[in-house]
Amino acid sequence: MPRRRFLAAATASVASGKALHRAMGAPSPSLAEMTARAPLFVSTWPFGKPANERALLTYQSGGGGLDAIEHGIQLTEADPGNSSVGLGGIPNADGVVQLDACIMSGPGHRAGAVAAVEGFRHPISIARRVMETTRHVFLVGEGAMEFARRNGFERGPKVSPGQRDAWAKWKAEEARKARARAEKNHDTIAMVALWPDGNLYGGCSTSGRGYKLPGRVGDSPIIGSGLYVDNEVGAAGATGIGENVMRFCGSFLVVEFMRQGLHPQEACIEAIRRIARLDPQGFDLSINFVAIDRTGRFGAAGTGTGFEYAVTTATSSRVYQSPGLTSAATGPVGGNQK
Ligand code: ASP
Numbered sequence: 001m002p003r004r005r006f007l008a009a010a011t012a013s014v015a016s017g018k019a020l021h022r023a024m025g026a027p028s029p030s031l032a033e034m035t036a037r038a039p040l041f042v043s044t045w046p047f048g049k050p051a052n053e054r055a056l057l058t059y060q061s062g063g064g065g066l067d068a069i070e071h072g073i074q075l076t077e078a079d080p081g082n083s084s085v086g087l088g089g090i091p092n093a094d095g096v097v098q099l100d101a102c103i104m105s106g107p108g109h110r111a112g113a114v115a116a117v118e119g120f121r122h123p124i125s126i127a128r129r130v131m132e133t134t135r136h137v138f139l140v141g142e143g144a145m146e147f148a149r150r151n152g153f154e155r156g157p158k159v160s161p162g163q164r165d166a167w168a169k170w171k172a173e174e175a176r177k178a179r180a181r182a183e184k185n186h187d188t189i190a191m192v193a194l195w196p197d198g199n200l201y202g203g204c205s206t207s208g209r210g211y212k213l214p215g216r217v218g219d220s221p222i223i224g225s226g227l228y229v230d231n232e233v234g235a236a237g238a239t240g241i242g243e244n245v246m247r248f249c250g251s252f253l254v255v256e257f258m259r260q261g262l263h264p265q266e267a268c269i270e271a272i273r274r275i276a277r278l279d280p281q282g283f284d285l286s287i288n289f290v291a292i293d294r295t296g297r298f299g300a301a302g303t304g305t306g307f308e309y310a311v312t313t314a315t316s317s318r319v320y321q322s323p324g325l326t327s328a329a330t331g332p333v334g335g336n337q338k
Contacts, residue, residue, distance in 0.1 A: 038314035039065075041072065042290050042298045043191040044239040045308055046319045047085075051076045051189055052312030060314075065201040066105055066128060069191055073101070073124040073203045076189040080160055084187035087121060087156045088163065089207020094214045095167040097159050097207050099123040100221035102138075103131060106200035106231030111137050113221040114144040119158045124205045126153055127221070137223065141215070170211060186210060188220050190227055190237025192292050200294060202229045204237055218242025224252035234258040234293035236268070240302070244285040248275045254291050264291035265299020265323070269332050272301055272325050283326050290322075301325065306334055 039059050041052035055072030063071070077086035077099075084090065091097045101123035102113035112131025114123050115138070126148045130139050139147055159167065188206035195201065204227040206220040219242035220226035226242070228251035229235040236254035238245045245251075250271055257267035268289040276283045288302030290309050299322075300309045306324030310317070323335035 040194040041312040043310045048310035065195040069203040090210030091159045091167045092212045101127045101205040102221040103127045103203040104229040106229045111223045113138040115140040115217040115221045119155045121156045188239040192235035200235045202227045202235045219245035224249045228252045228255045236291040240287035268301035
């Protein structure tokens with residue numbers, strides 16, 4: 001897939017953390033200084049770049065940290081061309097798009113999440129409403145949809161016409177081949193943000209794995225798996241095969257590694273190493289993490305060739321290639337700024 005393509009140049013083996021930071025063009029002290037006055041947004045995939053920029057606009061218009069996360073992710077959810085987030089997403093095996101999302105606020109350590117919601121344009125906003133207006137964290141399926149209906153959330157089609165056609169094709173003759181292809185088609189927007197006052201926020205939204213079993217929920221809406229925000233330490237988000245993240249509380253693990261003193265990028269790498277050590281699949285997990293810490297440092301890592309992620313501040317907005325991990329022995333490879 002193009003968004004997961006390996007950059008030919010990104011092949012140098014980088015063993016030490018220090019070298020890794022240099023290879024990444026990782027944040028200099030001036031970035032940390034800068035984020036003391038301006039926000040920092042880090043999101044998964046190149047489609048995270050316009051989302052970050054929308055989040056920055058919210059900041060510049062006087063919005064708060066949760067507003068920025070919500071507006072940024074809404075932009076991705078509203079993109080009909082995005083086949084892995086929002087209603088343009090690939091449907092499940094019944095031909096229905098079931099969406100998952102969560103949001104988290106560093107201040108107050110509050111969280112909200114929804115899963116398996118059908119026909120709603122902005123699951124991230126429903127997740128925020130759960131956080132802000134109920135005593136609960138997580139609503140799923142019918143209950144989540146009834147909550148959204150009562151709260152006046154906008155509905156869209158349960159599947160886009162293009163995806164409906166693709167699903168019908170998948171269901172018919174081409175089933176086996178199409179399935180193998182489409183099951184690999186899954187991405188997520190996970191966005192983490194450092195606000196100028198030092199507070200951290202995050203959000204995550206996805207349509208999940210293509211042609212998943214109806215009712216399947218991945219890591220993305222689960223606090224600690226697809227997203228985790230700890231105002232004392234940092235924030236992390238995940239994309240990739242949710243089953244390989246949620247069994248390990250992946251984003252929580254990344255934050256805990258940062259708590260132990262690791263740079264966000266080293267924390268992402270260590271989390272992948274830990275998971276690969278425990279899982280018989282080893283490094284063939286298809287998982288990726290982004291992370292920021294409370295001082296404004298950021299990083300990412302993925303299995304295989306790594307993945308692309310977006311970093312936006314008031315003065316720059318870029319897509320980076322994360323380092324990738326294929327084995328414990330060789331260490332992470334690549335990780336170049338685009
Ligand atoms: N993590 C998502 C899920 O498993 C998919 C992805 O990010 O690729 O639902």
